[in-house]
Amino acid sequence: MSTDRETLTRELLALVADEGMVEASEIAPEKRLEDLDIQSADFVMILMAIEEKYDVYISVDNELSDVETVQDLLDLVITKIEDQKAA
Amino acid sequence: MKRVVITGMGAVSACGLGADALVQATQSGASGVRPVKFTNIDQQRVGTAAALAPETKEKIEEDAGHRMREPVSNYAVMAAREAVAQAGLGPEDFGDRCGVSIGSGFGGAQTLDRNYMKFSVEGSMRLDPMSVPKIMNNAAASWVSMEFNAMGPAYCLATACSSGSQSIGLAYQLLKAGVMDRCLAGGSEASLEGGVFRVWELLRVMTADKNRPFSKDRNGMTLGEGSGVFVLETLESAKARGANILCEIAGYGTNSDAGDLLRPNPERAAACMNLALADAGLQGSDIGYVNAHGTGTVANDINEVAALRSVFGEDLAGLEVSSTKPVHGHALGAAGALELVASFGALQRQSAPPTINFNEVDPKIGIDPVGNAARPISTRAVMSNSLAFGGINATLILKTYE
Numbered sequence: 001m002s003t004d005r006e007t008l009t010r011e012l013l014a015l016v017a018d019e020g021m022v023e024a025s026e027i028a029p030e031k032r033l034e035d036l037d038i039q040s041a042d043f044v045m046i047l048m049a050i051e052e053k054y055d056v057y058i059s060v061d062n063e064l065s066d067v068e069t070v071q072d073l074l075d076l077v078i079t080k081i082e083d084q085k086a087a
Numbered sequence: 088m089k090r091v092v093i094t095g096m097g098a099v100s101a102c103g104l105g106a107d108a109l110v111q112a113t114q115s116g117a118s119g120v121r122p123v124k125f126t127n128i129d130q131q132r133v134g135t136a137a138a139l140a141p142e143t144k145e146k147i148e149e150d151a152g153h154r155m156r157e158p159v160s161n162y163a164v165m166a167a168r169e170a171v172a173q174a175g176l177g178p179e180d181f182g183d184r185c186g187v188s189i190g191s192g193f194g195g196a197q198t199l200d201r202n203y204m205k206f207s208v209e210g211s212m213r214l215d216p217m218s219v220p221k222i223m224n225n226a227a228a229s230w231v232s233m234e235f236n237a238m239g240p241a242y243c244l245a246t247a248c249s250s251g252s253q254s255i256g257l258a259y260q261l262l263k264a265g266v267m268d269r270c271l272a273g274g275s276e277a278s279l280e281g282g283v284f285r286v287w288e289l290l291r292v293m294t295a296d297k298n299r300p301f302s303k304d305r306n307g308m309t310l311g312e313g314s315g316v317f318v319l320e321t322l323e324s325a326k327a328r329g330a331n332i333l334c335e336i337a338g339y340g341t342n343s344d345a346g347d348l349l350r351p352n353p354e355r356a357a358a359c360m361n362l363a364l365a366d367a368g369l370q371g372s373d374i375g376y377v378n379a380h381g382t383g384t385v386a387n388d389i390n391e392v393a394a395l396r397s398v399f400g401e402d403l404a405g406l407e408v409s410s411t412k413p414v415h416g417h418a419l420g421a422a423g424a425l426e427l428v429a430s431f432g433a434l435q436r437q438s439a440p441p442t443i444n445f446n447e448v449d450p451k452i453g454i455d456p457v458g459n460a461a462r463p464i465s466t467r468a469v470m471s472n473s474l475a476f477g478g479i480n481a482t483l484i485l486k487t488y489e
Contacts, residue, residue, distance in 0.1 A: 040349070047291055057132035059307040060291040065385045 005078065012074055015053070019046040029071035036070070046073075056080040091262045092488055094330045095176070095318035097169025098428050099162040100415045101137035101311055104146060105169060109315075109425060110432030113411040113440040114461050120298070120309055120416060125281035127204055133293045137311030137416025138279050155217055156230055157197045158277035162314035162421075163189050163227035164234055167271050171235060174318035174330060176269075178236065184268040184324075186239035187232040188258040189275055189316065190250030192420030195222035196278035203282055227275040231316070239267040245420070248380070249341070249475035250274045251315060252423025252483055256339035258319050259483075268324040273316035273424035284310070292384050298417075300381035300410035300442050301388055301456045303449040308382040311416020315424025334434060337468060337486035338367025344478025351386060351474055356394035359480035363470065364398070367484045371399045374406065374484070375466020376439045378430040379456075380474040381410020382417055391474060392452040407439035407464055409457035414443060423473040427483055430471040434485055439464050 009029075017024040020038040027036065038046075040060065047058050058064065058080055067073050098105060101119025102112035112119060123136045139147075144158075151161040151168075167189075193199075198221040205211040220226060225243035232241045240261065244253045251274025258272035287293050287310060294307030325332055340362025344352040364371060377399075379391055399406050411429045418425050433439050438461045445458035467487045474480050 044289065044291055048289055051132065055130070057288070057295050058291065059294055061294070061307045061385045062303075062305055 008078060008081065009074060012077060015049050016046055016070065016073065019049045027070060029069065029074060031070050032068055033070060033073065050077055054081045054084070056084045088263050089265055090322040091259050091319055091336045092322050092325050093317050093333045093336060094320050094325050095170035095172070095174030096315070096333070096428055096431065097166035097173070098313065098315045098425060099139070099143070099147065099165050100313035100418070100425055101139055102415055103140065104143055104165065106428050109415060109428050113414050113429040114432060114436060114438060116414065116441045116443040116459065118414050118443060120413065123279060125284055127281035128285050132288050133295050135309060136279050137309060137418070139312060155220065156226060157195050157221045159191055159195055159275050160227045160230040162277055163231050163275035163316060166273060166314040166316035167231045167234065170271065170316045170318045176318065180269065180328065181236045181238070183238050185237040186241060186258065186261065186267045186270040187228050187237050188242040188254040188270055188272040189228040189231055190244040190246065190254035190420050191224050191227055191275050192245060192247050192250050193276060193278035193283060194224035195226060196280045196283050198222050200280035200282040231271055235271070237271060239270070246479045247475040247477055248417070248419055248422050249473040249479045249481040250420035250423065251425070252427070252471065252473035252481035253341055255317060255319070255424065255427060256341055256481055256483060259336045259339050262319055262321050269318060269320040271316055272319050273314060274421040275314035276419045276421040277312050278419065279310060279312050294383065297444045298383045298413040299444040299446060300379070300383035300412060301392070301449065301452065301454055302445045303447040305383045305385065305388060305449070307384055308412065308417045311418035313415065313418050313421050313425055315421055315428050317424070317427070332488045334431060335486045335488045336483065337369065338363040338484040339482065340366060341481045344480070346478055348478065349476055351390035352478065353390045353393035353397065355478065356390060356474055356480050357397040360394065360398045360470065360472065360482045363482035363484050367468070367486065369468055369484065372405065373468050374470050375464045376407045376433045376469040378426050378433065378469065378471040379408055379410045380472045381412055381442065383410065383412060387474065388449070389452055391472065392454045403454070407457050407462055408454065409440055409442040411440050423471065423481060426471050427485070430469045430485055433464065434469045434487060437464050438462070
């Protein structure tokens with residue numbers, strides 16, 4: 001994993017904890033979002049913060065329908081951010 | 088109970104002026120979706136909507152512009168004029184026995200948006216003094232009643248994406264019960280304004296790509312705007328004045344999920360369709376085409392297909408299903424009215440309009456809708472669904488008049 005990616009992952013974990021109102025110590029990539037009690041209303045807050053910080057738009061739709069764990073969410077967001085940078 | 092028929096219809100949409108323009112566009116799959124730009128959104132994330140074309144807006148302003156009203160009312164007045172002209176109604180056909188039932192989701196969004204900007208951003212106290220009558224949700228219904236001197240009951244249902252269908256359904260129920268003889272019924276929406284668009288972006292149900300209902304690669308809806316208005320009459324009133332009957336409204340069902348504000352419930356959507364079928368005295372097998380709510384969001388698609396299978400059978404045999412939203416956009420409070428125009432087009436032409444932008448069957452729902460090209464149908468009845476935020480469902484059934 002490149003340093004960029006590590007930094008990004010760290011930032012995103014903090015962001016998810018913050019916006020999802022979950023203790024940072026509880027967040028881990030393998031955890032299921034459902035088990036962290038992150039619900040659809042939290043998702044829109046998380047995605048709004050991601051849009052503000054990284055300039056990417058992710059709709060609460062297909063892209064998110066297969067997201068179950070924190071890692072799934074990280075993968076999706078990082079891909080989107082990298083696509084955005086490449087564009 | 089009286090039978091209720093349609094004798095006129097009018098539409099204003101991204102496909103142009105007129106019900107014919109909308110039927111033509113839905114049948115040929117010519118999309119009215121175009122780039123939109125809002126100056127008060129710093130960084131717009133979604134760049135398209137089924138907004139009216141500039142020439143359509145100009146024509147409406149020329150024909151229906153009024154300093155006391157804003158686009159949402161102008162659209163309704165234009166659509167109502169077309170419907171009334173087609174129905175051949177004269178001054179003697181209005182008065183106390185003619186009602187109006189025109190819903191809207193947002194009401195006067197343009198005035199509201201402009202006021203927010205002036206009041207909050209510029210700190211101005213010099214707002215539009217006519218803001219209240221422009222913004223109020225019933226403005227469109229009231230302007231239509233004044234335009235024609237329709238002095239019967241006037242309603243404005245504001246039930247989000249079901250406003251149009253419920254407004255037509257309510258008019259149908261009142262006519263059936265003999266409360267009035269005729270009614271101008273439909274929906275109007277003109278909420279493609281920066282402030283409104285931004286909150287739809289934040290809800291994240293809009294796609295930044297193309298609207299692809301039922302397709303595996305769907306990723307959200309595309310907003311629209313416009314108005315659809317119908318002349319509904321009791322069969323006896325239509326006959327008494329020798330009117331040309333376009334079709335019959337055979338059934339209507341409406342119910343509430345009473346569950347979640349945003350997440351739909353397939354059992355309740357199915358119950359709603361069954362209510363409409365029972366009201367029409369029809370079986371599922373009598374329906375040849377369903378114009379689905381079909382927003383192209385994963386939540387709607389999964390919900391609506393599960394409901395359709397429950398009503399029409401697991402394999403949906405003999406039934407054509409499509410969504411015309413990629414053509415005219417999701418027009419919210421006008422959606423049900425515009426889609427009833429498209430459904431009438433299907434019945435009249437015996438042709439199920441296509442779901443354009445459809446790419447691939449989604450294994451999650453397994454439905455193969457009418458994709459990309461119209462399909463011939465042979466049926467005497469079609470159905471149109473509206474499934475709104477707030478858990479409010481509405482289903483209308485049109486039947487060939489015999």
